[in-house]
Structure formats: structure tokens, C-alpha cells
Amino acid sequence: MGASPASWKEAVVIQQIVNALMLGSVYALIALGYTIVYGIIRFINFAHGDIFMVSAYIVFAAVSYWKLGFFGALVAAVVGAVILGVTIEKVAYRPLRKAPKISLLITAIGVSLFLENFVALPLVMGSMPKVVPSFIPIISYTVGGVRFTSAQVIIFGLAVVLMALLGWFIRNTKLGRAMRAVSTDYMAVPLMGLSVDSIISSAFAIGSGLAAVGGLLYVIVYPMVDPFMGIMIGTKAFISAVVGGIGNIYGAVAGAYLIALLEVLVVAAGYSTWRDAVAFGLLIVVLLLKPSGLFGKFQKEKV
Amino acid sequence: MKRLALVSLVLLVAILVAGCQGASSAKTIRIGLIAPLTGSESLFGQGYKRGVELAVKDINAKGGVLGKTVELFVEDDQNDPNQSVNAVQKLVNQNKVVGIVGAFSSKCSIPAHEQACALGVPIISPTSTNPKVTVDEKGNHKWCAFRATFIDPFQGQVAAKFAYNDLGIRKAAVFWDNGNDYSKGLAEYFINNFEALGGLILVKEAYSAGDQDFSAQITRAMQSGVELIYLPDYFAKVNLIAGQARTLGYKGKFMGGDGWDNPGIDKTILNGSYYTAHYAPEDPEAAELVAKWKAEYNGEVPTGDGALAYDAAIILLNAIERAGTTDGKKVAEAMLQTKDLRVGTAVVSINEQGNAVKPVYFLQVTLEGPKYVTKVSP
Numbered sequence: 001m002g003a004s005p006a007s008w009k010e011a012v013v014i015q016q017i018v019n020a021l022m023l024g025s026v027y028a029l030i031a032l033g034y035t036i037v038y039g040i041i042r043f044i045n046f047a048h049g050d051i052f053m054v055s056a057y058i059v060f061a062a063v064s065y066w067k068l069g070f071f072g073a074l075v076a077a078v079v080g081a082v083i084l085g086v087t088i089e090k091v092a093y094r095p096l097r098k099a100p101k102i103s104l105l106i107t108a109i110g111v112s113l114f115l116e117n118f119v120a121l122p123l124v125m126g127s128m129p130k131v132v133p134s135f136i137p138i139i140s141y142t143v144g145g146v147r148f149t150s151a152q153v154i155i156f157g158l159a160v161v162l163m164a165l166l167g168w169f170i171r172n173t174k175l176g177r178a179m180r181a182v183s184t185d186y187m188a189v190p191l192m193g194l195s196v197d198s199i200i201s202s203a204f205a206i207g208s209g210l211a212a213v214g215g216l217l218y219v220i221v222y223p224m225v226d227p228f229m230g231i232m233i234g235t236k237a238f239i240s241a242v243v244g245g246i247g248n249i250y251g252a253v254a255g256a257y258l259i260a261l262l263e264v265l266v267v268a269a270g271y272s273t274w275r276d277a278v279a280f281g282l283l284i285v286v287l288l289l290k291p292s293g294l295f296g297k298f299q300k301e302k303v
Numbered sequence: 304m305k306r307l308a309l310v311s312l313v314l315l316v317a318i319l320v321a322g323c324q325g326a327s328s329a330k331t332i333r334i335g336l337i338a339p340l341t342g343s344e345s346l347f348g349q350g351y352k353r354g355v356e357l358a359v360k361d362i363n364a365k366g367g368v369l370g371k372t373v374e375l376f377v378e379d380d381q382n383d384p385n386q387s388v389n390a391v392q393k394l395v396n397q398n399k400v401v402g403i404v405g406a407f408s409s410k411c412s413i414p415a416h417e418q419a420c421a422l423g424v425p426i427i428s429p430t431s432t433n434p435k436v437t438v439d440e441k442g443n444h445k446w447c448a449f450r451a452t453f454i455d456p457f458q459g460q461v462a463a464k465f466a467y468n469d470l471g472i473r474k475a476a477v478f479w480d481n482g483n484d485y486s487k488g489l490a491e492y493f494i495n496n497f498e499a500l501g502g503l504i505l506v507k508e509a510y511s512a513g514d515q516d517f518s519a520q521i522t523r524a525m526q527s528g529v530e531l532i533y534l535p536d537y538f539a540k541v542n543l544i545a546g547q548a549r550t551l552g553y554k555g556k557f558m559g560g561d562g563w564d565n566p567g568i569d570k571t572i573l574n575g576s577y578y579t580a581h582y583a584p585e586d587p588e589a590a591e592l593v594a595k596w597k598a599e600y601n602g603e604v605p606t607g608d609g610a611l612a613y614d615a616a617i618i619l620l621n622a623i624e625r626a627g628t629t630d631g632k633k634v635a636e637a638m639l640q641t642k643d644l645r646v647g648t649a650v651v652s653i654n655e656q657g658n659a660v661k662p663v664y665f666l667q668v669t670l671e672g673p674k675y676v677t678k679v680s681p
Contacts, residue, residue: 012526019518019551127342129539131546131569140552147552222515223546223572224539226343232513267519272508273481 011145016268017261022152022221024260025159029214030237031244031252032166033207039183039247040203043101046108047088049234050115051208055081055215056132056225057125063135070136077212085208086201094197112230120227129226132219155217162213163253166206170249175202183247239283245293254295258282331374332367332623334359334616335394337405337415339382343539346567347407347608351429352377354612355404357599358620358647368624380406380415387411391418391426400424401629402619404612408537409433409485416448423631425638427451427619429611430561430581432458433488437657447635449657451615451646452581453681455485458560459492461663461679462579466531466558467500470577475531476506476524478544483512489535489560505529521548530555537562542569545576564607564666564673573668581607582648583664583675592647605647614646618653 033048055077062073092111096104120127139150170176178199182189189196218233219225236259244255262282263275286293338351359373367373376398378390387406394400403419403426406412412431419426427449428436434456437448466472475497479490487509494504505527508520521544524532532548534541534557545557549572556576563578584593584604592613596605605613622638623629641653651659665676 012522015522015526016519019522022518023516126345128345128567129343129543131542131567131572133571134546134550138550138552149550149552151550221518221547221550222543223550224515224543226539229515232515263516264519267508268523270508270523272510272514272520275514276511 012268014144014146016264018146018148018152020261020264021257022155023264024257025155026214026218026221026233027237027240027260028163028253028256029159029210029217030233031240031256032163032249033211034238034241035244035246035249035252036179036203036207038241039249040179041097041182041186041200043093043104044108044238044246045093045204045207046105046234047111047115048207048211049230049237050112051081051085051088051230052211052215052218052233052237053225053227053230054084054115054119055208055212056219056229057119058212059216059219060130060132060225064130064133068135073135074213074216077216078209081208081212081215082205085204085211089201089204094200116227116230125227127227129224132223132225134220134223136220151220155220158213158217162210163249166210166249169206175199179203236279239279243283243286243293245296248293248295251293251295255293258294330371332369332371332620332629333374333376333398333400334619335376335378335390335398335400335403335405336612336616337378337380337387337390337394337403337407337411338612339407339411340377340379342381342383344382344407344537346565347430347537347606348379348382350565350606350609351404351407351612353596353600354429354605354609354614354647355616357596358613358616360599361595362617362620368620369627369629373620376400378405380411382408382411384411384414387415388418391415391422391424395419395422395424401631402426402623402634404429404615404619406431407608408483409436409488410483412436412450413484416445420445420447423447425449425619425622425631425635427615427638429615430608431485432561433484434656435484435488442656444639444656447631449618449635449638449653449659451611451618451651451659452561453661453663454656454658455489455560456492457681458579458663459489460496462533462558462560463493463496463500463502465577465579465665465679466533467497467502470531470556470558472502472531472556474503474505474527474529475533476508476520476527476529477504477533477535478506478508478510478517478520480512480536480540481509483536485562486536490533493533493535515543517544517547518551521551521553524548525551525553532557534559535562538565538568542567542572545569545572561607563668566606566672568668570668570670570672574670576668577665577676578668580664580666580673581661582610583666583673583678585675586648586664586678588650589648610648614648614651614659617646618644618651618659 037045058077058080059073062068062076119125141148182199240256240259241252244251266275266278336355339348359375380386380390406415409431412428425447429451432455434454477490480486506524559578561580564580626633626637651661662678662680664678666673
């Protein structure tokens with residue numbers, strides 16, 4: 001630590017921002033799943049945090065039981081989560097498509113509780129937290145007094161690439177356009193000869209796939225899985241989506257980084273017991289001042 | 304009115320039947336166990352159950368207590384204080400137990416012991432180390448409350464001395480769970496003692512049980528140049544924090560308390576770290592218990608929680624035998640007079656605050672399992 005006190009302090013702040021970017025990336029990947037589904041069928045999929053949890057368990061199994069590496073675990077988690085997400089939609093939500101929204105919401109909570117307690121069964125994974133062995137080499141670099149590890153670079157890089165890809169996909173592909181069409185006018189889509197069911201399925205597939213990547217990145221930095229890990233992370237991701245303006249993909253990403261930054265700064269300032277209070281406090285403030293969220297008015301960006 | 308009369312009649316019959324059951328089954332000495340058999344601390348709870356079951360088996364093989372067989376009733380509290388209190392009520396009112404072993408963590412034991420005192424039944428916790436488990440706010444002993452181990456002021460003091468003198472640490476960080484009396488108390492005693500020795504605690508951070516991201520605290524600790532992070536929590540959380548610290552590039556040491564003493568601790572991440580514990584399997588004093596345990600449980604070595612649960616049950620049953628009755632007050636008095644009793648891990652006496660007087664053991668995490676380093680007697 002030969003640096004002068006001033007630059008040393010600066011390095012601490014940048015280091016904390018690096019931490020916030022990591023946490024924010026995980027929140028953002030999950031928040032996108034909430035926002036995509038909401039954007040299309042105006043429904044909050046409360047089981048989404050648990051899809052994240054199941055993906056983290058798949059990564060755990062892939063690494064400790066099947067001895068797969070990073071890419072093996074990534075593929076296993078994404079495939080597993082997509083199958084799970086699409087199945088949940090087909091089995092639990094599709095039959096209720098025409099039912100009141102509240103029935104759908106209660107079903108989602110039921111699915112969430114089912115997934116948590118199913119994984120917690122002694123014969124499945126048990127309720128004990130499990131340690132995920134490290135599966136990528138961790139190399140660290142120091143740039144101007146700020147430490148980066150290969151894990152942080154991978155997490156941030158992968159999250160940004162995926163979010164950019166999603167943005168491009170929604171804007172420029174046929175399926176993306178179809179999704180925006182369902183979002184704008186649900187009833188008119190079948191008239192154009194498109195299948196609403198398959199468009200909704202693909203929204204669930206994309207959301208679940210992103211949650212799976214979130215699960216993988218999460219266990220790299222926080223190497224532990226437990227059946228109830230999806231509750232808090234899912235809630236934080238959900239409020240990120242709401243703060244950003246639910247239904248808007250850029251809003252979800254911005255909200256996620258904002259919440260993560262706020263949390264990390266609160267802890268960095270020495271008030272770690274206040275972190276959740278501040279995160280949820282921000283939600284209340286945003287809802288009071290701008291109920292549609294920070295980016296809520298950009299209707300045309302809705303997916 | 305008729306309905307009310309009917310209900311009263313049914314209740315009356317129920318009470319009579321229950322009463323008869325209680326009376327007729329006084330052929331056995333009933334004791335209870337409260338442990339987290341499911342949930343995140345279930346590995347500890349399973350150890351408790353095995354320890355108490357083994358103790359009951361041993362005592363019954365020697366002819367039981369007061370000439371009667373000992374019968375065990377087990378309640379799961381999931382390490383939730385509300386459930387611990389319910390478990391005490393159920394064991395006393397429904398199962399008619401005359402003594403209880405439990406609970407696991409201090410946050411559960413404090414209310415559970417208060418409830419047991421209110422119901423007039425002595426209770427002994429195997430491994431709850433917060434002082435408030437057995438004493439009230441003024442420091443007076445709660446008549447019915449005991450524990451089979453040392454308290455955190457002693458554990459924190461010994462740990463701080465070890466860190467300062469033996470490991471040569473001068474700058475440390477302490478993180479603790481704000482919602483757990485055990486974690487909070489041990490952190491406080493470690494900090495006070497380490498600072499009294501002249502060491503610096505540069506980062507003191509509380510977290511809540513649900514927190515999963517510790518990057519901000521760890522970064523602060525790393526930037527302030529600490530050589531040691533003291534983690535007074537259970538192994539699952541410790542694994543998570545230490546794993547993140549290593550990922551973030553922390554190169555210093557970790558140290559912890561008896562919450563680490565479980566096979567669930569991550570041997571790779573925490574390899575080489577020291578922690579304080581209730582017992583060491585290699586300690587010659589525990590040899591007999593280790594041999595018995597191996598014979599009973601497929602060659603496994605007793606865990607710290609299991610061994611102490613064994614001790615706790617022996618202390619309770621011995622007190623009932625000496626009291627010559629199952630009357631709660633008399634058993635508690637006998638327990639308070641426990642002197643040089645041979646239990647599984649050592650020879651112990653109970654002091655005036657209801658605590659067992661016994662040494663703190665230092666263990667080191669190694670890839671092969673815990674390694675016994677030394678023990679410090681009070």
C-alpha cells in the first residue's frame with residue numbers, strides 16, 4: 001500500500017463500485033426475467049426467483065457430481081432452467097390464461113413454494129446449504145490500486161453481452177417483434193397469424209435462461225446454494241424491475257445496478273444492517289414519486 | 304348452553320384421560336430433547352440426537368435412573384426460537400418430561416430456558432454459549448437453567464489471546480450475525496479482549512441472517528489491511544463469507560468459534576484456520592466416549608455437538624439420581640451441586656451460574672479433518 005492516502009481512498013470507492021457491478025449483474029439477469037414476462041402478459045412470475053435457485057443447484061450438481069467445467073455447467077443450467085420455466089408456464093399458468101389475474105398470481109406463489117420445498121426434501125437436495133466447489137481458476141489483476149479477479153470480469157462481461165444481445169433480439173428479430181406485438185395488442189396478434197402461446201413460451205424460455213446464467217454467475221462469487229436462496233435475490237431483482245419501470249428491459253437493468261450500488265455503498269459506509277431497509281426504501285420512494293418506475297414511460301421499448 | 308356443557312364434558316374427559324396416562328407411565332423417567340433436526344442447522348441437531356440417545360442407552364444399560372428406565376422424547380425446533388418455546392410446552396405438558404436437554408443455539412435456548420423455568424422443569428443446553436442462557440439480566444442464575452459447556456466471555460477471551468499471542472495478529476476484522484445472540488455475544492467478547500491486549504479491530508460489521516453478499520465488508524477489511532477475519536457464526540455462513548473473501552483476493556487468516564465445529568465446514572477454503580471448540584476427539588480424556596460412539600455409529604467420530612449432548616444428558620440424569628426424586632426444584636439443586644462428574648469429554652463441575660467448568664479446545668481445519676492443537680483450562 002505505497003499509494004498516497006487520497007488515491008488509496010479513491011481505489012476503495014472504485015473497488016466497491018466493482019463489487020456493486022457484480023451484484024448488480026446478477027440482479028439484472030434475474031430482473032430481466034420478471035420484466036420480459038410482465039411486459040408480455042402483465043403478470044409477475046413469483047416463481048422466477050426459484051428458477052434461479054434451481055439453476056444454481058444444477059450448477060452445483062454439474063460441478064460436484066458430474067465434474068463438468070464452466071461451459072458444461074452453463075449449458076446444463078440454461079437447458080434445465082429453460083425446460084423448467086417453459087414447463088411451469090405450460091402446466092401452471094397456461095390453463096389460467098383467461099382466469100382473473102389474481103388466480104394467476106396465487107398460482108405463481110404456489111409454484112414458488114412448491115419448488116422451494118421440493119428441493120428441500122431430504123431425498124432431493126435437503127435443506128442444508130451446500131458448498132459449490134470452485135470451477136473456474138481465479139486470477140487477479142491490479143489496475144491503479146483496484147483489484148479485479150477473473151471471476152468479476154467474467155460475470156460483468158457475460159451479463160453485459162447477454163443484456164446487449166437481448167436488446168438487439170427484441171428490436172431486430174422476428175420473434176422479438178412478435179413479442180413486442182403481443183405486448184402492444186394481445187388480441188390482434190392471432191389475427192396476424194402468430195401463435196400467442198409460442199410467443200409467451202419463448203418469453204418464459206428467455207427469462208429462465210437468463211436466470212440460469214444469473215445462477216451460474218452467482219455461485220462463482222457466492223459459492224453456496226440452499227433451497228430458499230431465491231427468495232431474497234428474487235425479491236431484490238423484482239424490486240429492481242419495478243424501480244426501473246417493470247416491462248422495460250433497460251429500466252430493469254438500470255434498476256438492478258442502482259439497487260446493487262445503493263446496497264454496497266450502505267454497507268461500505270459501515271451500515272450493513274441497513275442494507276435491506278435502504279433497498280426497499282428506495283422502492284417506496286420511487287413508487288410514491290413515479291409509480292411507473294424510473295423508465296416507465298418509454299412505452300415503445302416494452303417487450 | 305347445551306353445546307357448551309357438551310364441550311366442557313369432552314374437555315373434562317380428555318383431561319382425565321391425559322392425567323391417567325401421565326400417572327400410569329411414571330414407570331419410566333421421561334426426559335426431552337429439543338434440537339434443530341431439520342433446517343439449515345440440522346447437521347448439529349442430528350449430532351444432538353445421537354449424543355443424547357447414546358447417553359440414555361448407556362444409563363439404561365447400567366440400570367437406569369432411580370431404578371427406572373429412561374425414556375427420551377425428541378422435538379424438532381428448526382433453530383427457530385418460537386418453535387423451541389412450543390417444544391418446551393409440548394414436552395412438559397403433553398409428554399410429562401422431568402428434565403430437558405436443549406436447545407442448540409443461544410437465541411433458542413434463552414427463551415426455551417425461561418419457559419422451562421416457568422413450567423418448573425430443569426433444562427440443560429449442550430452447546431449454547433451465550434451467558435444469558437443461564438443467568439437473568441442482573442447476572443443471577445435462573446434456577447432451572449444449565450449448560451454442559453463454557454460461556455462466550457471465556458471463549459472470546461481465549462480466542463483473542465490465541466490470535467494475539469500465538470498467531471501474532473495485530474489487525475483484525477470481525478463480522479457477525481446481528482440476529483443471533485451467540486454470534487453477537489462471541490463477537491463482542493472477542494473484540495473487547497483483542498482490543499484490551501492492544502490489537503486493533505479495524506472493521507466491525509454486523510449482517511442479517513439472510514445476507515448473501517459480503518463483498519462490500521470484505522473489501523473494506525482488505526483495504527484496511529487486516530491480517531485476520533474473525534467469523535463467530537455457524538459453518539454454512541462461514542463457508543460463504545470465507546469463499547467470497549478468497550474470491551475477492553483476501554490472503555489473510557480466518558478464525559472462528561464452536562459454530563465451525565462440524566463436518567460441513569469447507570476444508571479447502573478454510574484449510575489451516577483455527578477455531579475454538581467444546582471438545583477434541585484426539586484428547587485422551589474423550590477416548591472412552593469416542594470408542595463407544597464408533598461402536599454405536601458405524602465407526603464415526605463424535606462431532607462436538609454430539610459429544611456435548613452426551614455430556615448434557617449425563618449431567619441431567621446424574622442429578623435426578625442424586626436428587627432421589629423427579630421434583631424439578633430438587634433436581635435443579637442437585638445439578639447445581641454437580642462436582643467432578645465423569646462425563647464423555649472430561650470431568651466437570653457445575654459452577655454457581657449453572658455452567659460446566661471445562662476447557663476450551665483449539666482445533667485447526669485441515670484437508671483431513673479437524674486437528675487438535677491445544678486446550679486452555681479456565
